Amino acid sequence: MKTKYFEYIAVYLSVLLVCVFVGIIGRLVLLEKGADEYTATVFFWISTGFGILMFAILSLFLNELVAGLLNRFLKAKKNESPESRISNEDLVKIESQVEDTLTKTGLSEDKTSAVDIEQIREDRRNAAKNQKQARIDAAIRYAQQEFALYATDDDLKQLGKNIIIYAEGIDFEKIKPVKVKDLSNLDLYHFGWNIWNCFKVSRQDRVAHFLKLTFADALKDVEVNSIKTHFKDDEQKGLIMIMEDLADF
Template identity: 80%
Template structure:
């Protein structure tokens, strides 16, 4: 900073000396030509001041002009140089590679996310199916133990198939009747309520329909609405009792 300050002093001092020197020369010339002392002195100050003023004006405009031309020249040279073009191309290529990398990363994350969601959904669905199948197995085992002394073997198997139809919500057209001996209507009602309460896949009127179709001969004289209203009568009476959870059987 100090060096630049002294440079300015040296430049302007040199200009002042030159202007003074020119003014002195002009004054001497005027005196030789016969001008009086006052006129020569006035010319000296005017020429010196004019010289300083012209230098200030020229330095002001010329500095801006030279700086502008120099910047434009350097910029044009930089843009036109092979090194500059190479650098710009490298920057463009790097930027493009980064954008492509981000796109690949985003696609990969979306793909992995979709795959993970699909796997989780499949696992949950599989777990639900397994749980449902396990409950159906429990219900069939319960039915076999309760009815093994009162129905034939083929009817016992058909009873298991009917339970699957009920639990899966399949159309009751596929239900086939089961012949039963030695059990009362109350026993069949209790069995129907236990199956309905264990699965809870429908309203009790569907459970009543299930009983009516499965034990068609034993309940031929009973209406479905009557079956529905008596499902839980006398809970601890009969051979088949009311159970809150078949898994405890």
């Protein structure tokens, strides 16, 4: 603010000095032409005042005119589309480069079709399906290894089927109970967390429900909410411990 204030002082002082200088020159000229002292002095003040008045008028109108022109110019620049700033020659070069890139990547207009896009989608679906199937296979192998000493062959097969039902998001009405021996509730909790961590297809209350139905006899006195809160108790204790990754099975 102070800087601008001094700028105004400098401008108006300069104008005043110029007007006084012009008035003095005019007064001297009149005196040389034979005018009396009074007339020369009146001319001095009139010319000085007129100069200051003209500067004030010009400043007022010129400021508004310049501001209006600048606003119109800036608005036109803002509304100007990016394309209009690019020459026709540059546009041709850009279009040529885009076409070359699309051709190299196999996405030119001639090659891009509904069949190609659908094939890409199908490949992606198959890749996701294969990854999910790999996790299911690993989870079943893990379950068979962990429960081999504590369940019959038929129960091991049923446990594998239950895992598939959980992983695929199938209705739990198709789950059948599995009997196990010599395993504590803590072991079953750890197993449930490991299965949830392998797929992460649902919230933990769903895998708690899965455990409750799969090991119906062993967990008959435990509520689903209670199962959920004990998944990672004593992680490295028990016959079945917490595992962060089943990919090696």
